[in-house]
Amino acid sequence: MKKAAVMLSLALASSALAAPSGEITVWSWDAAAKALESTIPSFNKKYPNVKVKVVDLGNQNVYDRGLAGCAAGGVDLPDVYTIENNEAEVFWARFPDCFTDLNPLGADKLSKSFPAFKWTELSVGNKRFAMPWDSGPVVVFYRTDLYKQAGIDPKKIVTWDDFIAAGKKLNAKFGNKVKIGTISNGQDDEWFRMLANQNGCFYFNNAANAVTVNQPGCVTALDTIKKLYDAKVVATGDWGGQITNFKAGTVASALYGAWYEGTIRTNAANQKGKWGVYPMPAAKKGGPRAANLGGSALAIPSASKNKEAAWAFVQHALATPEGQIAMLKSQGLVPSLLAATKDPYINQGQAYWSNQKIWKTILDTLGDVPQARGTQYFQDARQIMTVVQADFISGRYKSAKEALDDAAKKISAATGLPVGK
Structure with missing residues (x-):
């Protein structure tokens, strides 16, 4: 009888794992929330007994409520939580027990299904606290007609x-009225981050134990931005200003992570057929033409009462070509899953983009993106670097190296990490 009882128990456990049920809540924002909703129909074909509720709280609210929930021991957190890669380590460092290690659920078996750079900020030691979602391979979006x-x-x-x-x-050609791009100088340092990543440099090293913003690759990146300004070929604008510029046709290009495809397409619908894409330029001939800007992940709070259903949803949305391509079609979120890059949709011409196979152009760079570590101090470093970049462009520093040596000292003081050799 005991043997029969054990066998029955194992059978029930196996059945529960194979067919999760119940309700799960997912926190996300804006296009990301809409993208997740687009995966629910195909998910429910596999798991008809799981009800998925996606709640769009807005980007900042998700982050703030996540921090508050973790500080309160997981109170009121959802079953699935959206987290930006560059903010992820804030949670792992401050609240190491707030999220579920996904390896026992099967994430370890999926590690090679994603580019290595996508795991860098989602892992601590031998634990994986979130699954890679979208990525932001950097490309140049350009007006084919103006070029x-x-x-x-x-x-x-x-x-x-x-x-x-x-x-x-x-x-x-246009009497200085059309520039080749817009840089958020003074508002952000995204161009610096893209070019630095391309050159194998970032605020911190990949071990997250030293400040490396003054290393040669970063110096080259900052020098390049100064050259663009000195040549008078770029405009300056914040997020909204950049959108205004490309809508008005006063800039002919936009350098951004590939998720910006949706920003251009939805804000300038009347420019359909006038845009194309090409890989970001290199620092020198033969150099890398790949970088990453942005991207998110999905995590499961430890307080979730339905981890089986939560994991099933995360796995379907992020670790299947079906889920990833659904989100690419729905909201232009670029897959991180390597298998999704082989989907037939990737090789289809896109009408808005002059029938160019833009997703192939974009995703072909994915495997060349260098790893970068934001660490828990990402925002501190970003704020410092934004000011230093603007001061360098305005002439306050004699050289990019001098500017970045100063940035390194300030970041070191703010974070307590030493400046790397």
Whole structure:
């Protein structure tokens, strides 16, 4: 009888694992929330007894309520929590017990299904606290008509010097009224982060134990931004200003993570057929033409009362081509799952983008993106670097190295981490 009881218990446990049920709540925001909702129909074909409720709380509110919930021991947290990669380590460092280690659920078996750089900020030791979701491989979005009028062939833009030369052609053709891009100088340092990542440099090293913002790759990145300003080929604008610029046609390009595709397409619907994409320029010929900006992940709070259903949803949305392609089609969220890059949809021309196979162009760079570590001090470093970059552009520092040495000292003072050798 005891043997029969044990066998029955195992059978029931197996059945429960194979067929989760009940209700789960997912916290997310804006396009990310809509994207997750787009995966529910196919998820429910597999798991008809699980009800998924996606709650759009807004980006900042998700972050703030997540911190508050973790501080309160998991009170009122959802079953699935959306977290931005560059903010993830704030949670792991402050609240190491707030989220579930996903390895025992099966994340360890999926590790090679994603690019290595996507796991960097989601793992602590031998634990994985979140699953990679979307990524932000950096590319140049460009107005095909404006480039053509200025005699610019995007295929010949290989280096940043080529990019500057193209910007000068735009200036000449349009009387300095159309710039080649917009930089958030003074509002953000996103261009610096993209170019630094491309050059294998970031605020911190990948061990998260030293400040490395003054290393050679970062110096090259900051020097490049200064060259763009000195050549008078870029405009300056915050997030809203950049959108205003491309809508008005006063800039002919936008350098951003690939998720910006949806921003352009939805804000400038009347420009359909006038845009294309090409890989970001390199620091020098033969150099890497890949970087990452942005991207999110899904985590399961330890307080979740239905981890089986939560994991089933996370796995379906993020670890299947079906889930990832549904979100790409729905909201333009770029897959991190390597298998999704082989989906037939990736090789389809996109009408808005002059029928170019933009997703192939974008995703072909995914495997070349260098790893970067935001650490729990990402926002501290970002605020310091934003000011230092603006001061360097305005002439306060004699060189990029001097500017970044100062940034390194300030970041070190703010974080307690030493400046790397």
